Amino acid sequence: MAEFSVNPTRFDPYKSHMFRVRWDGVYVAGLSKMSPLKRSTAPVTHRIGGDPGHDRKSPGLTTYDAVTLERGVTHDLAFEAWANKVASLRQPGISLRDFRKDLIVDVFNEANQKVLSYKLFRCWVSEYQALPALDAATAVVAIQSIKLELEGWERDTSVTEPAEQSV
Numbered sequence: 001m002a003e004f005s006v007n008p009t010r011f012d013p014y015k016s017h018m019f020r021v022r023w024d025g026v027y028v029a030g031l032s033k034m035s036p037l038k039r040s041t042a043p044v045t046h047r048i049g050g051d052p053g054h055d056r057k058s059p060g061l062t063t064y065d066a067v068t069l070e071r072g073v074t075h076d077l078a079f080e081a082w083a084n085k086v087a088s089l090r091q092p093g094i095s096l097r098d099f100r101k102d103l104i105v106d107v108f109n110e111a112n113q114k115v116l117s118y119k120l121f122r123c124w125v126s127e128y129q130a131l132p133a134l135d136a137a138t139a140v141v142a143i144q145s146i147k148l149e150l151e152g153w154e155r156d157t158s159v160t161e162p163a164e165q166s167v
Contacts, residue, residue: 014115018108021069023101023123028078032143033070034105037118037153039063066126066147073131073142083128083146100124103148104156111165117156123148 020027021034044060071079084091085099100122107116127147134142 014107014109016107018110018112020106020108022104022106023082028069028071029076030071030074031069032072033068035068036065037067037105037120038065039153040065064150064152066149067120067123068127068145068147070143070145073144079125079128079144079146080130083125086125106159109162109164111162113162113164114159115161117159118153119156120148120150120153122151 019031019034021031022028039062041062042060043057045055045057047055069079082099082101085095087094101124103120103123105118105120106114109115125146126149127145129143129145132143
């Protein structure tokens, strides 16, 4: 029996290593890691006068966790240029016109077909790491990262499950 009702020929869930992030219509070069998309809704506790012995809960404020993007250090200035829109030594202040961006996160299957897409709204860089700690005793890739604050995200339901081809 098939595991998934949408695609009865698929038995495995999608893997997390096939993804791309796009802003300004271009995929981010060299992206190697992205933190999870997560939201939380705080419960609001209240009591009803006729039932003082029990608490009731209803949904309150929804918050969206920041997202961190990591990639190997290269000559591509995309992370730094965006981070400089919020804080720069040369241009103090914030670039109010364009410091926020909407992002798209695309997830692909093993055949490189897009299977999921999420839209992240009104993102801006709250933290930028240009270089990691440098250590001559190790041989690892130098990673730079940006931490993005965002005001929400939603799944793009227009992206449907592709027909999986047999080779």
